[in-house]
Amino acid sequence: MTIYITGGSNSRMKKGWAPKFSQQMRERETVRNISIGDVPSYVGFYQSLFNSDLEPGDTLIWEYALNDENHIDFQNYDASELLRGIEYLLIGCAHAQVRFGALIMRTRRRHLSPVDCIYNADLKGLFERYNVPYFDVNEEFARRRPYHGGVKNSHYSNFAHYDPESSIINFIADGGVEICQEARAPEAGPNAVVPLRAIEHFDGGTVSTFDNRAISVTTWDPGEDGISFIPAQAGKVIGFVALCTPEGGMMTLSTGTTTQKFSVTFSEDFISKPMVKYISVPTLMGAPLTYEAGERLRLEWAETAEGALANRKFTDSPSDEILAKRESRIVAVLVEDI
Numbered sequence: 001m002t003i004y005i006t007g008g009s010n011s012r013m014k015k016g017w018a019p020k021f022s023q024q025m026r027e028r029e030t031v032r033n034i035s036i037g038d039v040p041s042y043v044g045f046y047q048s049l050f051n052s053d054l055e056p057g058d059t060l061i062w063e064y065a066l067n068d069e070n071h072i073d074f075q076n077y078d079a080s081e082l083l084r085g086i087e088y089l090l091i092g093c094a095h096a097q098v099r100f101g102a103l104i105m106r107t108r109r110r111h112l113s114p115v116d117c118i119y120n121a122d123l124k125g126l127f128e129r130y131n132v133p134y135f136d137v138n139e140e141f142a143r144r145r146p147y148h149g150g151v152k153n154s155h156y157s158n159f160a161h162y163d164p165e166s167s168i169i170n171f172i173a174d175g176g177v178e179i180c181q182e183a184r185a186p187e188a189g190p191n192a193v194v195p196l197r198a199i200e201h202f203d204g205g206t207v208s209t210f211d212n213r214a215i216s217v218t219t220w221d222p223g224e225d226g227i228s229f230i231p232a233q234a235g236k237v238i239g240f241v242a243l244c245t246p247e248g249g250m251m252t253l254s255t256g257t258t259t260q261k262f263s264v265t266f267s268e269d270f271i272s273k274p275m276v277k278y279i280s281v282p283t284l285m286g287a288p289l290t291y292e293a294g295e296r297l298r299l300e301w302a303e304t305a306e307g308a309l310a311n312r313k314f315t316d317s318p319s320d321e322i323l324a325k326r327e328s329r330i331v332a333v334l335v336e337d338i
Contacts, residue, residue: 047215091192
């Protein structure tokens with residue numbers, strides 16, 4: 001049996017909790033880390049159900065709460081939408097008889113200056129409803145080590161990461177072992193379905209493969225004529241998983257009735273390599289992008305940036321040179337049947 005870790009950059013740090021957890025567990029189990037940083041839990045859904053080899057009896061350790069908090073706070077993501085995606089992951093694990101357990105981490109901002117948000121409480125309620133265990137890192141640290149006075153600013157290296165040199169890293173690793181031992185298949189009703197799907201195959205375009213330490217994915221370049229697919233059921237576009245670069249370009253998504261440009265030019269200081277990113281369509285558009293059964297959806301390169309929508313850390317008005325580079329690639333389009 002295999003243990004899979006799906007989470008954000010806290011689960012990817014070389015001196016973080018995951019290597020320490022893996023060292024303990026590898027005496028008995030195979031551990032695979034499929035975590036990707038700086039993305040919301042929808043990418044965890046994609047990685048777990050569509051881009052891994054989960055089998056009955058395997059264990060999935062989920063760690064995306066901190067990332068979701070950041071996307072709610074800084075990118076205006078809807079908490080209920082994120083929670084719905086997590087519920088679909090739980091149902092998928094129930095169908096596959098995959099054991100599930102969660103590590104809940106908090107951003108430094110949320111921990112030191114709590115804000116009113118339904119996400120954290122509803123997340124725990126969701127796990128309880130599906131009868132899967134979770135380990136709330138900050139709560140358990142305060143409860144089990146009261147002489148430390150709880151998690152402090154010094155336990156973080158920045159607003160989004162626990163300090164790899166802090167004692168809390170060993171505590172998180174031990175919590176991971178504990179939750180792994182308690183993990184169980186979610187209890188979903190017999191009629192529960194997963195309407196959220198990843199479209200990974202398209203008409204047109206050019207196919208290639210991207211591999212690095214974190215991920216191996218098939219990618220699609222729309223080329224001159226674009227890529228498209230025809231859904232069998234009516235639904236709505238939830239978002240794109242894309243491989244993005246600082247010279248990524250712009251893409252246009254069109255249905256029979258709607259056309260919208262999106263930036264796929266990821267721009268962050270000191271990062272030039274391709275990065276797997278998530279682009280939330282309803283967050284950027286302010287409303288779902290719906291389509292009818294049999295209606296062709298098309299993704300094409302855009303010639304200009306006029307009217308384009310851009311996620312945080314994405315460029316909304318790149319130069320003509322960057323528009324012409326067109327380095328970014330589509331990995332998958334997430335759609336939800338309605």
